[in-house]
Amino acid sequence: CWKKEELEKLIHICHKNNITIISDEIHSDLIRNNHQHTSMLSLTDKVISCFSPSKTFNLAGMSTSFIVIPDKEMREKYLKTLHGLHIAHGNLFGPVATEIAYGQGEEWYIQVWDYLQNNIDYAIDFCKKHIPTIDVVAPEATYLLWLDCRKISTSHEVLQDIFVNKLKLGLNNGIDFGNAGEGFMRMNVACPRKTLEIAMNKLKGINAFATNN
Template identity: 40%
Template sequence: MSLFDTIQDRLHTRSVKWDMRKAVFSTDEVLPMWVADMDFKAPQQVLDALVSRTEHGVFGYTAVDQDVKDSIVNWLDKRHNWKINDEWLSFSPGVVTSLHMAIQALTNPGDNVIIQTPVYTPFFNVINSHDRQLVKNPLTYKNNYYTIDFEDLEEKMKQGAKALILCSPHNPVGRVWAREELERIADLCIKHEVICIADEIHGDLTLSDNKHIPFASISEEIADMTITCMAPSKTFNLAGLQASYIVTANKEMREKIDACFSSQGLGMLNTMGNVALETAYLHGEQWLDELLEILERNRNYVVEMLERHRTGLKVVQTEGTYLLWIDCSNLNMNPEELKEFMIKKAKVGLNPGASYGVEGNQFMRMNIACPKATLEEGVNRLVKAIQAN
């Protein structure tokens, strides 16, 4: 049996995904296919490195040394053909923390910040909690596929936007933006002097022939206006170890971000996160390549089953991430009814699309980073509930 088809019992591990079901869904009978972590063990080399570090037994203050920085530089070069300088790196507990720091450091209260909805829920809080003005550039949904409304994007920039938070690859719609699209965004940012804060945490998780292109790699000019937030956490299932980093070529912006981290007492990696990040980037490539095959298989299975059983549900064309964005509009339910149907009738724990903006009201997000048996159980529950409805 494949490592990725082995069921891992995550109960009683303080898992948000599994142990918080009662709190989130008001029942522990749902099969959790929601929060974005995987039901797979991390690469064995990472586990071995963590055990070795644990056996040392001393957990004092830990530095991010040159070896850790080199592992990041080499990974980005090898996997994404992006050559960076290690001096561009800053460190953070997580990408959401980095987004908060970047907004605080590089914009002012009242500034307009653009997001492209439906989009990752924390983007809303990152803007609103710091008294910035949230401006939507809704994505265009047509023929089961999402594209960017560039005319609307430019209009929003003309209205005085100071920053764009770019989700690339996009969560939850699963787009891996093409070079042409990124170049158009870059041209608009340069033209209207809008900085880009790029959340690229899913950058390693591209499917089929799709390839992630770091936004800052488009040109030196756009690199000078971009803050890129990345981590190995989604790639290697290490979210609980809280290790991420920011790449900022612009020295002035980087110093402002670092100062913001310092003012909050942040900016250091914990001991285990440090070890896991370096080891994953040095030794996790084969594991990742196998994972991507599993994710593609799982995506194709869900698409096939929902079509074969004529559920009326449509999986939006997915190019990256392990999250499926499912169009449920044929069920003719409002957002609350859809949520209740999934919990009480289907007994699957999905993310309600409405939480990603009103543009997601008729959608649900499904996490497919799980063994085949778990996926089959979740899909069968969904199919039976729809057939019985």
């Protein structure tokens, strides 16, 4: 999670250089332990903040999101562009699903987030016990784990080959998120525990590649 002081520094840099801030806050409901989400909306009006029920309530199939733009001039420019591209109209079911999710979904949200946090703890503990070749970056938020695989290889091509062709696991390659992701893989644990257990036992096979690359 970004700290308030970090966001304020980022805002200062962006405003000084006339850079538009687009803040993706789609995971803002999924915060772990004692960490806290600070919305850009609480710090500046010059921001485009993006939200969606798709992550929190598993409603990606609704293809629905919403954007908050406090500044009137920025909002009018955004709407003009949206209408110009003819993409201003959503589907009929998305808004209804969104309203119900946020208005009546608290009990479901509490239960599913507790379940997913247990999945996170399980995966981290499994790696510590059985996969010494991988260091897991414990997340402050979300159900996405970053696996530090640099003891295996720092090459994203080598890691992709091992994970997909050898271990039969389809994870996100860290390099897809920028050069700093080289040597990392991203794992989604938002799934039934049985599925996660199968994946973790497959992942254990990566130990065999520790000295080969």
